[in-house]
Amino acid sequence: MLSTMSTPGRSVETLSDAAVRLMEAAADAFAAKGFHATTTRDIASHAGLSPAGVYVHFASKEDLLFQLSREGHEAARDMLVAAASAAGSPTEALRSIMAVFSQWHAEHFRVARIVQYEFQNLTAEHREAVLGLRKEIDSVVRDVLTAGVASGEFTVTDVPDTALALLSMAVDVARWYDPEIKRTPEAIGRTYGELGLRLVT
Amino acid sequence: MLSTMSTPGRSVETLSDAAVRLMEAAADAFAAKGFHATTTRDIASHAGLSPAGVYVHFASKEDLLFQLSREGHEAARDMLVAAASAAGSPTEALRSIMAVFSQWHAEHFRVARIVQYEFQNLTAEHREAVLGLRKEIDSVVRDVLTAGVASGEFTVTDVPDTALALLSMAVDVARWYDPEIKRTPEAIGRTYGELGLRLVT
DNA sequence: GTCTATATGCGGATAGAC
DNA sequence: GTCTATCCGCATATAGAC
Numbered sequence: 001m002l003s004t005m006s007t008p009g010r011s012v013e014t015l016s017d018a019a020v021r022l023m024e025a026a027a028d029a030f031a032a033k034g035f036h037a038t039t040t041r042d043i044a045s046h047a048g049l050s051p052a053g054v055y056v057h058f059a060s061k062e063d064l065l066f067q068l069s070r071e072g073h074e075a076a077r078d079m080l081v082a083a084a085s086a087a088g089s090p091t092e093a094l095r096s097i098m099a100v101f102s103q104w105h106a107e108h109f110r111v112a113r114i115v116q117y118e119f120q121n122l123t124a125e126h127r128e129a130v131l132g133l134r135k136e137i138d139s140v141v142r143d144v145l146t147a148g149v150a151s152g153e154f155t156v157t158d159v160p161d162t163a164l165a166l167l168s169m170a171v172d173v174a175r176w177y178d179p180e181i182k183r184t185p186e187a188i189g190r191t192y193g194e195l196g197l198r199l200v201t
Numbered sequence: 202m203l204s205t206m207s208t209p210g211r212s213v214e215t216l217s218d219a220a221v222r223l224m225e226a227a228a229d230a231f232a233a234k235g236f237h238a239t240t241t242r243d244i245a246s247h248a249g250l251s252p253a254g255v256y257v258h259f260a261s262k263e264d265l266l267f268q269l270s271r272e273g274h275e276a277a278r279d280m281l282v283a284a285a286s287a288a289g290s291p292t293e294a295l296r297s298i299m300a301v302f303s304q305w306h307a308e309h310f311r312v313a314r315i316v317q318y319e320f321q322n323l324t325a326e327h328r329e330a331v332l333g334l335r336k337e338i339d340s341v342v343r344d345v346l347t348a349g350v351a352s353g354e355f356t357v358t359d360v361p362d363t364a365l366a367l368l369s370m371a372v373d374v375a376r377w378y379d380p381e382i383k384r385t386p387e388a389i390g391r392t393y394g395e396l397g398l399r400l401v402t
Numbered sequence: 403g404t405c406t407a408t409a410t411g412c413g414g415a416t417a418g419a420c
Numbered sequence: 421g422t423c424t425a426t427c428c429g430c431a432t433a434t435a436g437a438c
Contacts, residue, residue, distance in 0.1 A: 018403080033321070036237035039431060049404075055433065056403055116376070117318060120234070158392070161384075165396050168373030169366050175317070176365065183362075191359070195366050198400050219421080240413060251423055256415065258421090 019057040021047035026064045031110035035065055035121040065118060066126040072108070072115040073133035079104060080140045090148030091197065097144060098170060098196035103189030105173035112174035141166055145200065154200040166196050220258040222248035227265045232311035236266055236322040266319060267327040273312040274334035280305060281341045291349030292398065298345060299371060299397035304390030306374035313375035342367055346401065355401040367397050 015023070025046035029038040040061050044051045058064045083100045087093035105112045122130065141163040148154030156162045169192060177188075216224070226247035230239040241262050242252045259265045284301045288294035306313045323331065342364040349355030357363045370393055378389075 016403090034235060034237060036235060037322070040433080041431075050406075051432090052406080052434080053404060061432075121238070157395070161392055162396070164377065165370050165393070168377075169369045171376070172369035172373045175372070176369075191362055192366070194358070195363070195400060198402075199396060201399075217421090241415080242413075250421095252414090253416080253424080254422060262414070 016057065018047065018049060018053070022049070022054060022057055022064065023068060027068055027110045027114065030065065030068070030118055031113045035061075035118050062121070062123060062126070065114065066122055066130075068111060068114050069118065069122060069126070069130055070133070072111040073130055073137070075108075075111075076101070076104060076115065077133055077136050077140075080137060084140050084144055089153065090144055090151055091153050093144045094148065094154075094166075094196055094200065095193040097140060098166060099189035099193035101167075102170040102173050102192035103185045105170055106177045106185035106188045109174045109177045109179075112171075116171050116174055138163065138167070148200060156200050162199060166199060169195065217258065219248065219250060219254070223250070223255060223258055223265065224269060228269055228311045228315065231266065231269070231319055232314045236262075236319050263322070263324060263327070266315065267323055267331075269312060269315050270319065270323060270327070270331055271334070273309070273316040274331055274338070276309075276312075277302070277305060277316065278334055278337050278341075281338060285341050285345055290354065291345055291352055292354050294345045295349060295355075295367075295397055295401065296394040298341060299367060300390035300394035302368075302371040303374050303393035304386045306371055307378045307384075307386035307389050310375045310378045310380075313372075317372050317375055339364065339368070349401060357401050363400060367400060370396065 022043060025043045026038070028046065029042050038061075040054050041051045043061075043064070044054050047053070054061075054064070058067070079100050080097050083096040084093045087096050119127065119130065142159055145154060145156055145159045145163055149156055149159065173188060173192075177185075223244060226244045227239070229247065230243050239262075241255050244262075244265070245252050245255050248254070255262075255265070259268070280301050281298050284297040285294045288297050320328065320331065343360055346355060346357055346360045346364055350357055350360065374389060374393075
């Protein structure tokens, strides 16, 4: 079994059981209390390990944050690219990317909070690595808007500004979403798909 | 000069110079690094005081957070109420509240980040106190939407959902705004006033 | 790969002089 | 109201046995 530290870019399925438990415990804690308010003892005990057990699988607490942030960004980007590619028109593409992105921020609100709000706690190197993924995400939205303007389906005053406002609606879902509420992630996705189209027509 | 601890609800102008400097230093630090990553020594030194100097003016680090959060929430609420009251129609009211709320989240992005993202770090009692202000803010937006639906100016499928999406656009400004960017807070306000209207018509 | 034990430093808050 | 000095607990991370 390869360790996280020796193969930082490998896929999820090569992680040991303990590493997976640590990442889940860290995701819960970072999302609930924030990176700095979370102790490595919290994470270790929730994963069923002693405090020292963390360092067999991850180089540091920040490394744990980085792995979560990177995987979260990659998942979000992959979903957006797939949704945009599968659509038959800019209108359907925008509806689809807003729906999947919003739904993802609800369903995976713990990782989404880490992605959106714990970014600043990465080291400079790790922040740089993740920044590339963030730019890819922005590009997907901007490209859909540009295509819709070209086809005449959309009326948009400023593409970058509108792309940012669309992303804001979806990103902010991670801030207010609570699994206790009645709205389902699917319903949130449908709603935001429609609201996104209103913003461009 | 009355201390902060003996009169927690008094207005800003009765604060001593040192208390004001402490709140400014705390606002900078909390917004830049988050509540838990900020040390009382950071705050004190940036305010020109020794570590012990903080406790003459505030009961604890959390008390400092609470004062900032409460004043920020009150300022935001007062602005929204004034903007909604001054407007001659639901259409103008919505444009105005979206403009002032977005502009505020840019201009005062440090306090806005504390208001929106450090909420969870308040004690249960303080969180409860601020929750009332948050509900007032939500009500302003919902009332404008309800009035616009009644007058026929707006076509809204679901008032609470749409109110939340509108607030999300403005709130998220505090996350991405950076004083280095070229967009001015005023321009952001104008843009979001227009985008808000698109969402309801 | 997991443990117990611990090194080491830092952080919130207080004591008490001035 | 501000300081210096300090208490006390906690947090990250490591050492070294098994």
